[in-house]
Amino acid sequence: MNKSIFKITPCFEDIMPDEYKELVESDPFGKGLGVSQLGTYKELLEEHPLCAGCGLALSLRLILASLPNPEDTVIVGSTGCSALAFPQVALHNIHSVFGNQNAVASGLKRALKLRFPDKVKDVVVIAGDGATADIGLDMVMQSWFRCENITTIMLDNEAYANTGGQESGMSPQGTVLNMAPKGKKFPKISMPEIARESGCAYVAAISPAQPKRLEKMVRRAILTAREVGPSYVQIFSPCPTNYKFKPQEMVARIKQREKEGFFKSKEYITTEAQEYLAGLEEGKKDE
Amino acid sequence: MLESKYQVLVGPEGYLPPAAASMGVTLPEKGQALVEGSIVSEEEAIEKIAQKILEAKNPFLFPGPLLLWDWKEGVAEKAKAVKELADLAGTRIIPMPDYRPKYPMINPAVEINPNHPNLTIWHNKIDFCLFIGVHCHYANVALKIIRGGTDCYTIALCGEAGHEDAMISLRDVGLAQLASLTEAVARLKGVAGK
Ligand SMILES: Cc1ncc(C[n+]2csc(CCOP(=O)(O)OP(=O)(O)O)c2C)c(N)n1
Numbered sequence: 313m314n315k316s317i318f319k320i321t322p323c324f325e326d327i328m329p330d331e332y333k334e335l336v337e338s339d340p341f342g343k344g345l346g347v348s349q350l351g352t353y354k355e356l357l358e359e360h361p362l363c364a365g366c367g368l369a370l371s372l373r374l375i376l377a378s379l380p381n382p383e384d385t386v387i388v389g390s391t392g393c394s395a396l397a398f399p400q401v402a403l404h405n406i407h408s409v410f411g412n413q414n415a416v417a418s419g420l421k422r423a424l425k426l427r428f429p430d431k432v433k434d435v436v437v438i439a440g441d442g443a444t445a446d447i448g449l450d451m452v453m454q455s456w457f458r459c460e461n462i463t464t465i466m467l468d469n470e471a472y473a474n475t476g477g478q479e480s481g482m483s484p485q486g487t488v489l490n491m492a493p494k495g496k497k498f499p500k501i502s503m504p505e506i507a508r509e510s511g512c513a514y515v516a517a518i519s520p521a522q523p524k525r526l527e528k529m530v531r532r533a534i535l536t537a538r539e540v541g542p543s544y545v546q547i548f549s550p551c552p553t554n555y556k557f558k559p560q561e562m563v564a565r566i567k568q569r570e571k572e573g574f575f576k577s578k579e580y581i582t583t584e585a586q587e588y589l590a591g592l593e594e595g596k597k598d599e
Numbered sequence: 600m601l602e603s604k605y606q607v608l609v610g611p612e613g614y615l616p617p618a619a620a621s622m623g624v625t626l627p628e629k630g631q632a633l634v635e636g637s638i639v640s641e642e643e644a645i646e647k648i649a650q651k652i653l654e655a656k657n658p659f660l661f662p663g664p665l666l667l668w669d670w671k672e673g674v675a676e677k678a679k680a681v682k683e684l685a686d687l688a689g690t691r692i693i694p695m696p697d698y699r700p701k702y703p704m705i706n707p708a709v710e711i712n713p714n715h716p717n718l719t720i721w722h723n724k725i726d727f728c729l730f731i732g733v734h735c736h737y738a739n740v741a742l743k744i745i746r747g748g749t750d751c752y753t754i755a756l757c758g759e760a761g762h763e764d765a766m767i768s769l770r771d772v773g774l775a776q777l778a779s780l781t782e783a784v785a786r787l788k789g790v791a792g793k
């Protein structure tokens with residue numbers, strides 16, 4: 313992004329809506345800010361139409377605050393609840409047809425490498441569990457097999473939330489939803505393990521109940537994708553609307569699932585990625 | 600050349616009005632302009648815009664991103680000329696800072712979005728609007744929605760080839776055309792004031 317064009321024409325400063333003025337005055341671009349500084353700068357997610365207590369909304373806020381290079385990041389989204397928030401995101405983002413997100417991201421990353429050979433441009437897929445583990449699984453896994461330099465982030469609300477509550481491959485066995493009245497008959501898909509075996513150099517599972525750890529994982533995933541190979545982060549983001557709990561109980565719900573042993577944060581890193589990340593993280597300590 | 604019989608008139612024309620181009624309205628050549636679907640001289644169209652602005656009860660200008668963001672040389676100058684026009688004609692200004700399909704989260708009192716421009720027009724009871732600095736593809740979408748669902752008179756001051764879907768459209772608009780329009784408004788105001 314060329315920040316020199318990010319200026320309001322002087323005689324129109326008085327009529328620009330506040331959100332744009334705030335973004336120009338206290339943007340996070342190029343400043344190396346992160347989750348700890350939330351509240352001190354203008355966030356990249358404006359007012360959004362997601363439900364109160366939506367786990368996905370909190371995860372998205374944290375992901376955006378964790379991007380190592382927001383001004384040169386392009387996000388590829390897919391149909392689903394998160395697609396409703398993307399119009400309020402002040403970053404380049406592309407909406408792809410449901411399930412196609414990793415194919416679109418692969419092409420985009422390759423084009424950006426050709427167009428900007430001397431610049432780092434991060435391509436990050438952010439999509440739902442239905443888009444990632446069910447309908448788009450073909451495109452997701454093929455992009456991993458091909459070792460594309462992209463990061464895939466799944467917002468796992470364990471349902472097809474946007475279409476009124478069908479079970480997804482990521483719903484736990486036995487889950488009863490509005491449109492899964494008889495209960496799900498098979499267990500949750502082990503996506504982190506599938507990712508590890510399919511060529512991802514960095515894999516993590518986390519939730520917004522641990523914001524600092526989430527930040528670290530998102531950064532590691534994106535940095536790994538730049539140099540080593542594809543990366544995958546799965547973020548458990550419970551849905552109060554479809555799982556019928558109170559909005560204020562979202563984080564408690566994650567902790568309860570953790571306590572019961574149904575949700576575990578994890579990290580798989582290949583030796584090559586480990587060495588690469590250690591080098592970067594070591595360098596950072598020296599600064 | 601066959602002239603289209605279709606007139607681009609103030610709405611509401613109904614849900615999904617046709618694109619004027621599909622009804623045979625063609626874009627003007629250099630030095631010409633469009634008034635309600637017919638090709639006229641640029642001077643005639645400028646005079647008509649000035650009349651319409653002054654007749655309107657609640658006229659607004661809608662500057663788009665090409666004018667709101669100071670992204671290249673010459674923009675600030677053009678913006679100043681637009682502001683002068685607004686001050687003289689007594690119109691208010693509501694910006695269209697970008698084209699994100701913000702929905703349903705816009706504040707129609709302070710912004711207009713090309714994907715549902717009708718919200719801003721209804722909320723502010725706008726009966727005349729002038730688009731300037733809006734990229735052509737989004738101007739086309741917004742102008743059609745306005746004609747379909749509101750009774751607002753639309754003007755498009757275009758830096759490129761003009762817009763069939765506006766009731767009046769100039770093409771190749773630069774500082775010279777803006778100055779002529781401001782001058783026409785001043786002159787008509789003077790006449791009206793006598
Ligand atoms: C090709 C295609 N198939 C089906 C749909 C219908 N559809 C819209 S959203 C959605 C479910 C999305 O589920 P998920 O990816 O988990 O996102 P969530 O809404 O839960 O965040 C489906 C099936 C569609 N829009 N396009």
Ligand SMILES: [Mg+2]
Pocket residue numbers: 392440441442467468469470471472473480
């Ligand atoms: Mg889902």
